[in-house]
Amino acid sequence: MVADARAFAAAGVEIVGDALARSPEPRVCFATGETPKPLYAALVAAQANGTIDLKRIRAWLLDEYFPMTASNPRSFRAFMHAHLFDPIGLAAGRVDSLDGSAGDPDAECARYEASISGAGGFDLCFLGIGLNGHIAFNESGSGAATRARRVVLSERTRRANAHEFPSLDAVPREALTVGVGTILERSRSIVLMARGSNKAEVLARTLFEAETDALPASHLQGFRGTFTVLADEAAAALIPNL
Ligand code: PGA
Numbered sequence: 001m002v003a004d005a006r007a008f009a010a011a012g013v014e015i016v017g018d019a020l021a022r023s024p025e026p027r028v029c030f031a032t033g034e035t036p037k038p039l040y041a042a043l044v045a046a047q048a049n050g051t052i053d054l055k056r057i058r059a060w061l062l063d064e065y066f067p068m069t070a071s072n073p074r075s076f077r078a079f080m081h082a083h084l085f086d087p088i089g090l091a092a093g094r095v096d097s098l099d100g101s102a103g104d105p106d107a108e109c110a111r112y113e114a115s116i117s118g119a120g121g122f123d124l125c126f127l128g129i130g131l132n133g134h135i136a137f138n139e140s141g142s143g144a145a146t147r148a149r150r151v152v153l154s155e156r157t158r159r160a161n162a163h164e165f166p167s168l169d170a171v172p173r174e175a176l177t178v179g180v181g182t183i184l185e186r187s188r189s190i191v192l193m194a195r196g197s198n199k200a201e202v203l204a205r206t207l208f209e210a211e212t213d214a215l216p217a218s219h220l221q222g223f224r225g226t227f228t229v230l231a232d233e234a235a236a237a238l239i240p241n242l
Pocket of ligand 1: 032033034035036128129130131134135136
């Protein structure tokens with residue numbers, strides 16, 4: 001547990017630094033959303049002052065709205081370019097993401113699975129958590145073996161993301177996402193990030209309630225690699241014995 005956004009970001013930078021120390025070309029999967037913003041700002045600062053060389057990473061994204069063009073400023077691809085990839089000067093060829101404008105979304109999801117497995121999976125996968133326990137856009141009902149696919153977003157998720165759009169109605173109703181199985185089976189190391197008191201209940205349930213498709217994040221209990229929870233005090237408030 002970390003005290004605040006600053007400590008949260010510092011701990012995340014250290015984790016990325018470890019991945020860079022271990023591999024000349026670490027493969028990292030990044031989450032979008034409010035939660036990782038301080039981390040991405042700190043990574044940009046670390047790159048600017050020369051402490052780390054983020055241009056060596058290869059990057060993937062967890063998910064994307066559907067339909068959505070990458071050039072739309074509300075796309076997750078655009079979010080990652082604005083908050084991390086462009087400021088660190090990451091070459092475009094080192095980034096892959098699900099194309100929310102694909103004419104054949106099923107083929108696009110199959111392509112993405114092959115991109116991830118063909119590269120050897122993720123050395124490091126950053127995840128946020130939804131208020132309903134989603135990871136990536138794996139909403140309630142997503143099983144531990146699910147793969148990249150087209151999904152319908154829950155009303156709760158659409159409401160949580162509505163602040164990025166002119167109205168709730170403008171929030172896309174569908175998305176393309178990696179599956180829970182993609183995350184569990186293709187990641188060597190996972191960092192589950194949570195900040196703020198509104199995440200306290202779902203984080204505690206994720207870690208301590210029985211694993212269930214109703215709360216997809218709970219499938220992280222079955223992860224066999226290195227698992228880190230990066231939570232601030234408010235999000236960790238209901239976790240005993242910290
Ligand atoms: P948030 O989103 O970081 O904006 O809270 C997390 C998520 O929905 O996975």
